[in-house]
Amino acid sequence: MASTTTISQQKKPERSLSPWQIARKKFLRNKLAMASSIFILLVTIMSLSAPFVANFLSPLPDVTKVNIGSMNIQPNGEHLLGTDKSGRDVLTRLFYGGRISLLVGFSATLIVVTLGTLVGSIAGFFGGMVDNILMRFTDFVLNFPFLVFVIVLNTILYGIVDGLWVLILVIGVLSWGGVARLVRSKVLAEKENEYILAALSIGCSPWKVIRKHLLPNVMSTIIVQATLIFASMIVAEAALSYLGFGVPQATPSWGNMLSSANEPDVLQGKPWIWMPPAFIITLTILSINFIGEGLKDALNPKSLR
């Protein structure tokens, strides 16, 4: 592969690629990351299309209704993945479950990255007292045992606000500490460069410097981190739902579906109920991690691939 690239470079030396173009090329060449991207794309399409294709997937398109007549059916032509203990089609629930899992993962990641970047860049750029206060606060948030506080907060807020958004808010607000630390350390290194001094000397406001000069340069780190956080947020949602403290039980989510494995009878004798969500969670997490690794490689100018 190395030899072909050198030849093509010798042929047309006219215009060099922008950093983003280089990154995209590197990413497209990474087979594992591309395969993972396609998988995630499929899962996304599957989740988004759930309400439209539900009628074609099985004779039981309603995922919340209990159907006494069709409980615990093994996978067959009519129900491709069988039905669960309340007579709901597993495949249809898997489609709908993806909506919740991805929605929670995505929204929580958005909160985490926004908060983390905001706190991290302000602390790193202004330094001194501001930095000290913000970072002590970050330490404080990082010192909470995540799962313990999510469960306690959920118990308090449950019933006051709609379950799903409580979950998103709580896991988002409790996990931005890591991003803040990372962004701060990157900003600290980046702000020593002359172009920042130049921008400040021609009178750019601090906000403009952060927005236009600092953030674009730490963006690659944030993007990679966001991918990994996306994966961990999906895990958090699934774990909490599995334990019964996440998304309300009636709503299908991958974690909720897996929680039926809590019953020894289902776990032992009816693997078609809990295995599909288990596999799809694992594959999704694995794919997102591969994409993250691929992005890290692609966005790192020093990596040679």
Next chain:
Amino acid sequence: MLKYTIRRLLGMIPMLILISIVVFTLAKLMPGDSLSGEIDPLNTNPEYIAEMREKLGYNEPLPVQYFDWITGFLQGDFGKSTRFKVPVADVIIEKIPNTLFLGVMSLLITYILAFLMGMYSGRKPYTIGDNAIAGVNYIMLAIPSFVAAVFAIYFFSFHLNWFPFGGSVDILVEEGTLDYWFSRLHHVLLPALVLGAMSTASYTQFLRNDIIENSRKDFVRTARAKGTPLKKIYNVHILRNSIIPLVTFLGFDFAALIGGAIITETIFTYPGIGQLFLDSVTSRDYPTLMALTMLLSFLTLAGNLIADILYGIVDPRIRLD
């Protein structure tokens, strides 16, 4: 070093106070009497409740209540469990040995696995074996612990019948006998394996990279020039240097184990702190819940502190700032 440790310990105090304030606020937001557990939740007579509230000091201003609670807490008075009708401290103390046993076993498993894999990978980097280990590690890191636990129970307990699928000891064995301890070990092995496998990957990769880095250093070249057998160089000279940084992981593991224990203990119905925590949520035993929240936060904080101090011991440069 002593000065650094003392400074770190003092720095922990404001953090502890802040966390206790947060826990107190949460407890106040909880329905009912979540701090002392003295008010019987089944007795709805308003006179009784009013009388108890007055007696317990719930009509005092909040700062006074906080102060009363925290002094009691520091003296080991965690309130009374509404579910078991005994002091929360007793309920918790009963479960601690189980969780401790699980934690120690899982750490042991992490260390053994990481050592074997890390040393092999570090010694033979970029070979098939190394790549296979990296692949396995990657998958172990990606599989969520609860999915791994469910699969472990399905395969090892139900299909192969190697391990029991719940509890901490067989009901029939007598306490104190050798059989009793074997049964304990038998019950703890599978959850410990799942919990331990979680952090194995990061240990292994760290050890591998450190061994590779060290093997290029001058002291290795000197040792080889002197004719020291390769095996001895790796097992003695390099390993000694590579183990030290690993120590710092211990503190972070502490925090990770707490979250992991809640999940694994619940899935394996292993009667420890984690299961008690979730049970106290479902059974609305709020005094136990709040005491555990406080305790687990404290442990997380202690874990981070240990990590910091170990860093200081391993790398003296950190102590300067």
